[in-house]
Amino acid sequence: MSPKRIGILIPSTNTSVEADFQRLLFDAVTVHSERLYIPDGTMTEASLDLMNADLQEKAALLATAKIDVIAYACTSGSFYRGTAWDEQVRDTIEQRTGVPCVTTSTAVSKAFQALDVHTISVMTPYPDWTNQKLAQYYAAQGLSVKGVHGDARAAADGHRAINDQDPAQIEQFAHEHFDRDAQALFCSCTAWRSLECVQALETSLNVPVVTSNQATIWAALHTIDSLDKAKPVGRLFSVLPAQ
Numbered sequence: 001m002s003p004k005r006i007g008i009l010i011p012s013t014n015t016s017v018e019a020d021f022q023r024l025l026f027d028a029v030t031v032h033s034e035r036l037y038i039p040d041g042t043m044t045e046a047s048l049d050l051m052n053a054d055l056q057e058k059a060a061l062l063a064t065a066k067i068d069v070i071a072y073a074c075t076s077g078s079f080y081r082g083t084a085w086d087e088q089v090r091d092t093i094e095q096r097t098g099v100p101c102v103t104t105s106t107a108v109s110k111a112f113q114a115l116d117v118h119t120i121s122v123m124t125p126y127p128d129w130t131n132q133k134l135a136q137y138y139a140a141q142g143l144s145v146k147g148v149h150g151d152a153r154a155a156a157d158g159h160r161a162i163n164d165q166d167p168a169q170i171e172q173f174a175h176e177h178f179d180r181d182a183q184a185l186f187c188s189c190t191a192w193r194s195l196e197c198v199q200a201l202e203t204s205l206n207v208p209v210v211t212s213n214q215a216t217i218w219a220a221l222h223t224i225d226s227l228d229k230a231k232p233v234g235r236l237f238s239v240l241p242a243q
Contacts, residue, residue, distance in 0.1 A: 003027065003028050003029055003030045004028065004029045004030075004068050004224045004226050004229070005029070005030050005031075005032060005065065005066065005067040005068050006021070006025075006029060006030070006031045006032070006067065006068065006069055006070075006071060006220050006221075006224070007031075007032050007033070007034065007062040007063070007065060007067035007069070007070045007071070007099070008021065008031060008032070008033045008034070008070070008071045008073045009033075009034055009035075009036055009055070009058055009059060009062065009070065009071070009072045009073060009074075009093075010033055010034075010035060010036065010073045010074065010190065011035070011036055011038040011051055011074050011077070011159065011190075011191070012035040012036060012037045012038055012051075013038055013040055013159040013160050013163070013191070014035075014073075014074075014159070014163060014190060014191045015163045015191075016163050016190060016191050016192065016193055016213065017033070017073045017190045017191075017213055017216075018031065018033055020193075020195045020213040020214075020217065021213075021217055023195070023231070024217055024230045024231045024233060025217075025229065025230050025231075026229050026230060026231070028226065028229040029221070029224070029226050029229045029230065032062065032065050032067060033062075034058045034059075034061055034062040035058070036051045036052070036054050036055065036058055036074075036077075037050065037051060037054060038050060038051040038159065040159050040160050041159065042127055043076060043126060043127055043130055043159070045080060045129075048076060048077050048080050051074070051077060052077060052089070055089070055092060055093065056092060056093075056096045059092075059093045059096050059097050059101075060096055060097060062097070063096075063097035063098070063099050067099060068099070068100075068223075068224045069099065069100050069101070069102065069220050069223045069224050070093055070097065070099050070100070070101045070102075071101070071102050071103075071104075071107075071216050071217075071219075071220045072089055072090070072093060072101060072102070072103045072104065073104055073190045073212075073213070073216050074104060074190055075104045075105055075108070075134075075188050075189055075190055075212045076126065076130050076133070076134070076188075076189070077089075078103040078104055078105040078106070079105040079133060079134060079137040080130065080133050082136075082137070083136075083137060083140040083141070086103045086105040086106050087106075089101075089103050090102070090103050090106065100223050102216065102219040102220050102223055104190060104212050104213075104215065104216045105137065106219070107215040107216045107218065107219035107220075108138075108186065108188075108210060108212065108215045109138070109141045109143075110215075110219060110241045110242065111210045111214075111215040111218065111219075111236050111241075112143060112184065112186075112210065113241070113242045114236070114239040114240060114241050114242055115184065115208050115210075115235065115236065115239055117143075117183045117184040117208060118142075118143060118144055118183060119143070119144040119145075119146055119181070119182045119183045119184075120138070120143055120144070120145055120146065120182050120183065120184050120185070120186050121146050121147055121149075121177075121178050121179035121182035121184070121185050121186070122134065122135075122138075122145060122147065122148040122149065122185075122186045122187075122188055123149050123151070123170070123173060123174050123177060123178075123185065123186070123187050123188070123194070124148060124149070124150045124151070124187075124188045124189055124192075125150065125151045125154035125162045125165070125189050125191070125192050126150050126188070126189065127150065127152075128150060130150075131148040131150045132148075134148055134188060135148045138186075146179035146181060146182045147177070147179045147182075149173075149177035151165075151170075151173050154192075159191060162189065162191045162192055163191045163192075163193070165192065165193065166193075167193045167194070167196040167197050170187065170192060170193065170194050170197050171197040171200055171201060174187065174194075174197070174201055174205075175201075175204065175205075178205060182207070183207060183208075184207050184208040184209065184210060185201060185205060185207055185208070185209045185210070186209075186210050186211075187209065187210070187211040187212070188211075188212055189212055190212045190213050190216065192211070192212070194211040194212075194213075195211045195213045195214050195233060197209075197211075198211060198214060198233050198234040199233065199234065202234055202235060208234065208235040208236065209234055209235075210234070210236055214233055214234060214236060215236065217230065218236055218237060219241065222240065222241050227240070
């Protein structure tokens with residue numbers, strides 16, 4: 001029997017998504033990627049627009065690999081244009097390819113629903129404008145966002161540098177800024193190596209920790225009925241998405 005195949009669409013500068021998928025997946029599921037061009041540097045709406053201009057063409061190329069699900073793996077790229085933009089991204093990909101699609105922003109929302117979490121504290125490597133868009137998006141999804149804390153140094157250093165930040169620095173940043181009245185921690189950005197911090201942060205903070213890549217992998221695996229084909233990371237992997 002052929003393995004199930006997950007296709008991922010990722011920003012061209014991102015080197016963390018594929019590594020995280022490979023870190024968790026067993027041989028029964030394989031991952032195949034296509035890159036969406038984005039210039040290095042500080043994130044702007046114009047750079048995200050440029051990245052998404054390639055969406056239909058790149059999705060169609062990815063679909064030729066006969067994959068079972070497409071994961072659009074860019075958190076900001078799926079929320080920066082408002083509450084319905086992630087649905088538009090999903091619909092665009094599904095209509096172009098005929099392949100089911102999950103987006104990171106939606107996957108994170110479903111993760112918190114499945115965990116019965118209503119209040120979150122958020123850590124990011126984003127500039128301020130992106131943090132504001134994030135707060136608006138998740139508030140519209142029914143979550144109480146206690147705080148969005150952006151690592152200004154990471155944001156200023158550009159996309160490539162975010163991928164190379166040591167997970168220990170992410171863990172320290174989360175400890176320093178976590179809003180203690182939140183039910184859970186969300187580490188946003190598929191380029192951030194926050195998945196590697198999940199177990200340590202859940203132990204020290206005693207709350208569920210959700211990261212962009214973790215939620216995307218979880219949602220994609222559920223779509224192809226393969227949650228048991230991956231190494232579970234964090235409390236999220238003990239629950240199923242709400243129907």
